[in-house]
Amino acid sequence: MSDYVIFSGNSNPGLSSKICNYLQMPLGGAKVKTFSDGEIQIEINENVRSKDVFIIQSTCSPVNDNLVELLLMIDAFKRSSTRRITAVIPYYGYARQDKKVAPRVPISAKLVADLLTIAGTNRVITMDLHAGQIQGFFNIPVDNLFAAPVLIEYIMSSFRDNLVIISPDAGGAERSRAYAKRLSCDLAIIDKRREAPNKAKAMSVIGDVRGKIAIILDDMVDTAGTLTEATSALVENGAKEVHACCSHAVLSGAAIQRIKDSALKSMVVTDTIPLSKEASECDKFKVLSISKLVGEAIIRSYRGDSVTSLFV
Numbered sequence: 001m002s003d004y005v006i007f008s009g010n011s012n013p014g015l016s017s018k019i020c021n022y023l024q025m026p027l028g029g030a031k032v033k034t035f036s037d038g039e040i041q042i043e044i045n046e047n048v049r050s051k052d053v054f055i056i057q058s059t060c061s062p063v064n065d066n067l068v069e070l071l072l073m074i075d076a077f078k079r080s081s082t083r084r085i086t087a088v089i090p091y092y093g094y095a096r097q098d099k100k101v102a103p104r105v106p107i108s109a110k111l112v113a114d115l116l117t118i119a120g121t122n123r124v125i126t127m128d129l130h131a132g133q134i135q136g137f138f139n140i141p142v143d144n145l146f147a148a149p150v151l152i153e154y155i156m157s158s159f160r161d162n163l164v165i166i167s168p169d170a171g172g173a174e175r176s177r178a179y180a181k182r183l184s185c186d187l188a189i190i191d192k193r194r195e196a197p198n199k200a201k202a203m204s205v206i207g208d209v210r211g212k213i214a215i216i217l218d219d220m221v222d223t224a225g226t227l228t229e230a231t232s233a234l235v236e237n238g239a240k241e242v243h244a245c246c247s248h249a250v251l252s253g254a255a256i257q258r259i260k261d262s263a264l265k266s267m268v269v270t271d272t273i274p275l276s277k278e279a280s281e282c283d284k285f286k287v288l289s290i291s292k293l294v295g296e297a298i299i300r301s302y303r304g305d306s307v308t309s310l311f312v
Helices: 013-023 063-078 108-119 132-137 148-158 170-183 225-236 255-261 291-303
Strands: 004-008 030-034 040-044 052-056 084-089 123-127 142-145 163-167 186-196 199-206 213-221 241-249 266-270 285-288
Touching (some): 004 013, 040 063, 052 063, 052 291, 063 084, 063 108, 084 291, 108 132, 123 291, 148 241, 148 266, 186 225, 199 225, 213 225, 225 241, 225 255
Parallel strands (some): 004 052, 052 084, 123 142, 163 186, 213 241
Antiparallel strands (some): 186 199
């Protein structure tokens, strides 16, 4: 299968290496550098004419640099006569700005989708979009994978009985309900009031958590305000232990310190975003790899096989 190649930007080289190891193929040669003024310079070091190209790049912090780097790589491949370009974006930045929440604000998730498409992307593979409707912002195929198989396997092997799955807000109830069904356990929801962007106050717990091991599920943890408030509410309502699982460890601002200071027993994340040194040194964090899941999606996309079984 020498007619498909995998390249990587600088956002998450560790994940790219794991994906290539799973696929048993080398990472494509490319120079991704910056000029002294900060401009990004891209140079592809091998022939990609008439090949399927997969570019692995999370648009995590620094978000704008990684996004522009991805766009320039796509343009470089488009001008190199590739057959098809697939952007593999494990973490899709700007996903939280998917609608107008106030007058005169952009719908940034749609703009990013347009940029990727206009740059020359033919297909997108991503994971746990903050809002599923973002797939409709693209006029090209989008495979939105879920980290559920990896997280559920971990939960089943680490916790036995007396579990309750927690949705940190009403918006995540559907996701949490699917987990609870697969794990054959109870579901509870945190009633939350958001006072300002990145600031939330957990108000009450809907459901019985007394004496149970509570596992909070979310698609991402950013400032960890929601997470720590939810943890406090669960402890106050009698939860025996509180753990958290999320796909994307954004961890901005004082998030890591908040998690350290909270009653959380563990914080389980995937490697869609690389952990900072501070987070890696905190014994509450555990990282699960989604490299096999993404690698399987890549090979199935190349072969034209169904990826439906990867969505559950």
